[in-house]
Amino acid sequence: MxxxxxxxxxxxxxxxxxxxxxxxxxxxxxxxxxxxxxxxxxxxxxxxxxxxxxxxxxxxxxxxxxxxxxxxxxxxxxxxxxxxxxxxxxxxxxxxxxxxxxxxxxxxxxxxxxxxxxxxxxxxxxxxxxxxxxxxxxxxxxxxxxxxxxxxxxxxxxxKTLDIRYTPEIRIQRAEEEYKNIAEENDLNKESIHSTTIDMLKNIGKWNGFNVLTESKPLRMDNSPYNIDCLWYKGDDLYLAIEVCDKGNVEKDKDALKLAKSFGARKVIIVSNINKLERIRKIFMFNGEIKFWTEVWSFERVFKMYKLGKEFFENFEKFKTYNWNENLMEYL
Incomplete structure (x- = not known):
């Protein structure tokens, strides 16, 4: 020891x-x-x-x-x-x-x-x-x-030259590598980390009973200058507006989310790399009300939520469904 x-x-x-x-x-x-x-x-x-x-x-x-x-x-x-x-x-x-x-x-x-x-x-x-x-x-x-x-x-x-390991057998994956495996395993859009993450957010929203729009203007806001990466609705109520910011313009994402909040979004979220936090904080620092309703989620945190959520809802869907069965059903 x-x-x-x-x-x-x-x-x-x-x-x-x-x-x-x-x-x-x-x-x-x-x-x-x-x-x-x-x-x-x-x-x-x-x-x-x-x-x-x-x-x-x-x-x-x-x-x-x-x-x-x-x-x-x-x-x-x-x-x-x-x-x-x-x-x-x-x-x-x-x-x-x-x-x-x-x-x-x-x-x-x-x-x-x-x-x-x-x-x-x-x-x-x-x-x-x-x-x-x-x-x-x-x-x-x-x-x-x-x-x-x-x-x-x-x-x-x-x-990129840094060798990152936590056991001799397992190598830690960065977000840019991890999304490819998740996309492959779950039949998600494989084009980029941006498109894969949007697919994940769409599925998470649907699992939770939301109607989800992706890369779309908010409902009844056809004149909006921005398409937003992911919008979660309950009926006509906009709950979440989410922008995925990997290589894009943070200022544009901020403006899009600010507009979404004015359209009634309960909360707005930016999904980004942790090393962009400093830039995001500076942009939101002097933007009044919107900063109080904005959250920043890392790609890694969203990926973790997706994987755990998928496992949970696959079982929960069976758990909540009821129908007549000739034989005793067992899930062991």
Missing amino acids: TIRKNQKTIDEIKEKVLNNIRSFGFIVKRNENLGKTIYSIDNDRIFVDIIYASLNNREEYFFGIEQEQFEKMYEKTRNFFQIFVCENEKQAFIIPLSFMIEILKDVKATDHTSFRQWKPIIKVKNGLYVLRLFGHYNITDYLNRYDYLATDEKELGLL
């Missing part, structure tokens, strides 16, 4: 993680004004908090996140990532702020003499990395996701 490493070794492992970031052209500097584990990337464009844990005798990685430091970062910027380093530099989980908020929400930090900490635990379960705090979160897909820190095509090109 692994014994906790001394501070010098831990610092060396963290430095290797930082060197992984630097090797793709990022400028990394420590920012002790914000916290002892906080680093800025490219002149404060992005901030990361790097924390480390060794494997303990229960085969878990036990972390501490200081509440005051985290809240200080939240007040300063939304371009922030929590990096959990498990045992060595080859196991670095890069978690966006939005997911961290979801994890920490409603969790009371543990009191210490001079500070308060949240105490998340990461454990390998059935080949997956699971973070446990108040709930259980599968974080496997966040392993070594240095691409989340990239914001332009040049940086993304450099990051």
Whole structure:
């Protein structure tokens, strides 16, 4: 069983993680004004908090996140990532702020003499990395996701050389690769990640009882200048308007969703890559009412919802259907 490493070794492992970031052209500097584990990337464009844990005798990685430091970062910027380093530099989980908020929400930090900490635990379960705090979160897909820190095509090109594995047998798929497999397995449009994602959203809406329009103007709004990627209706009521933004113009998507909200949409959603979040936040920052009704979903999160939803509704459809059968029906 692994014994906790001394501070010098831990610092060396963290430095290797930082060197992984630097090797793709990022400028990394420590920012002790914000916290002892906080680093800025490219002149404060992005901030990361790097924390480390060794494997303990229960085969878990036990972390501490200081509440005051985290809240200080939240007040300063939304371009922030929590990096959990498990045992060595080859196991670095890069978690966006939005997911961290979801994890920490409603969790009371543990009191210490001079500070308060949240105490998340990461454990390998059935080949997956699971973070446990108040709930259980599968974080496997966040392993070594240095691409989340990239914001332009040049940086993304450099990051393609990064070898990402979480077991010797299984390779993590990026969204651009994963959609092809999902499309093939589920007979979805295979033309692009954009068209495949629209197909997924259409099916998810139909499974939930919505009438779905794709790449269409809202009903009775023929004069609208925008076709919207996905519209979910209940009768004549527009519930959701969704734009899939992979390589397109975020400003155009914002304007289309703003118009959809004025047509009565209960909520509007942008599906995009995590590394576009900074741009999306800036565009919506000064756009008044629309930002309060907008959500950003990553491709990975939509893909996960589609796969889990398909499995659920295939069984639920059988479960809710009733008809006379000559023999006892069994679903085992």
